[in-house]
Amino acid sequence: MIVVTKAERLNTAPVGIIVEDENGAKAKAKLYASHTRENVEKGSFFVANIIKDPLIFAISAFDDLSEEYFESLDPPVIKGSLAYCEFEAKLKGLFADLRLLNGKIIRNELRAVNRGFNAVIEALVHATRYVKNRDPELEKKIRECYEIIEKCGGEREMEAMDIIKERTGIY
Amino acid sequence: MIVVTKAERLNTAPVGIIVEDENGAKAKAKLYASHTRENVEKGSFFVANIIKDPLIFAISAFDDLSEEYFESLDPPVIKGSLAYCEFEAKLKGLFADLRLLNGKIIRNELRAVNRGFNAVIEALVHATRYVKNRDPELEKKIRECYEIIEKCGGEREMEAMDIIKERTGIY
Numbered sequence: 001m002i003v004v005t006k007a008e009r010l011n012t013a014p015v016g017i018i019v020e021d022e023n024g025a026k027a028k029a030k031l032y033a034s035h036t037r038e039n040v041e042k043g044s045f046f047v048a049n050i051i052k053d054p055l056i057f058a059i060s061a062f063d064d065l066s067e068e069y070f071e072s073l074d075p076p077v078i079k080g081s082l083a084y085c086e087f088e089a090k091l092k093g094l095f096a097d098l099r100l101l102n103g104k105i106i107r108n109e110l111r112a113v114n115r116g117f118n119a120v121i122e123a124l125v126h127a128t129r130y131v132k133n134r135d136p137e138l139e140k141k142i143r144e145c146y147e148i149i150e151k152c153g154g155e156r157e158m159e160a161m162d163i164i165k166e167r168t169g170i171y
Numbered sequence: 172m173i174v175v176t177k178a179e180r181l182n183t184a185p186v187g188i189i190v191e192d193e194n195g196a197k198a199k200a201k202l203y204a205s206h207t208r209e210n211v212e213k214g215s216f217f218v219a220n221i222i223k224d225p226l227i228f229a230i231s232a233f234d235d236l237s238e239e240y241f242e243s244l245d246p247p248v249i250k251g252s253l254a255y256c257e258f259e260a261k262l263k264g265l266f267a268d269l270r271l272l273n274g275k276i277i278r279n280e281l282r283a284v285n286r287g288f289n290a291v292i293e294a295l296v297h298a299t300r301y302v303k304n305r306d307p308e309l310e311k312k313i314r315e316c317y318e319i320i321e322k323c324g325g326e327r328e329m330e331a332m333d334i335i336k337e338r339t340g341i342y
Contacts, residue, residue, distance in 0.1 A: 001284070016286065016323065017283070020325075048283075050283045082281055083281055105281055110221060110253055110276055110279055111282075112188070112219075112221045113289075113292055115187065115296075118284075118289035118292070118293070121284055121289065122286070122289070144312075148293075152189075154191075
């Protein structure tokens with residue numbers, strides 16, 4: 001999911017939200033030192049968007065989405081978002097305990113598994129670490145993701161890969 | 172997607188279906204030598220099910236699903252399937268050219284990205300090759316998938332991983 005928070009300005013970041021009980025209102029998320037975490041500390045709202053566009057994941061992994069990427073600012077809904085969920089977030093060590101406050105399904109589109117899309121997500125996890133430590137093991141994993149993206153991805157996945165290439169310098 | 176075909180008996184197999192134009196009725200799938208391919212040669216129907224349960228993917232990667240796994244046999248709909256699509260399939264080299272004949276959304280459940288689920292799919296791609304060639308490079312990739320499944324997967328992903336472990340001997 002892409003989480004939107006706000007202190008001085010809007011912050012957007014891909015965050016893994018862990019839902020242990022699908023029927024409950026509780027969830028949690030690991031929040032490393034980040035603008036998302038800082039904003040939560042300052043009392044920001046915490047709104048998760050379900051996004052299917054790999055390009056939005058790629059952009060928000062490295063930068064904040066500017067306002068033009070939103071179809072609504074209150075609640076903060078990214079263009080093309082399938083749904084949003086507003087959570088109450090309480091920091092607890094490395095995690096944030098989340099409680100669902102409200103949410104809405106905006107467009108319910110069924111998607112089959114897309115290995116190309118999935119490889120973009122994995123590449124982004126590795127790439128955001130790689131730009132900090134230049135670990136050659138991560139470079140290898142990113143290249144493996146490129147292979148899957150090239151084989152299974154569509155146009156949007158290829159565009160997302162281009163952003164990863166630019167940002168990591170791994171071509 | 173899980174593709175169901177039938178000659179003497181029902182065959183189920185995970186197949187990657189490539190849709191180049193989301194608004195068109197055409198698609199294609201790479202079909203290596205397999206029961207799916209043989210059944211298509213014999214004139215079987217070709218019905219793809221959109222499945223979200225990683226355990227169904229794991230079972231059908233190695234075995235055929237028995238009839239008890241189906242909620243309908245005509246059309247062949249696997250229990251819990253989100254939708255099914257019936258295609259006309261014409262073999263063309265390594266590929267099958269597909270044309271959508273009909274389909275139905277059965278239950279429209281919105282899902283966010285689940286890295287654990289995605290890692291099950293990748294592990295299965297590697298595992299079905301690994302059982303044929305015992306390539307140590309594939310073993311390494313499968314173990315990397317295990318790490319992600321353990322970190323991000325839920326109960327069903329863990330059960331799927333257990334099947335992969337049993338079938339590959341990679342514990």
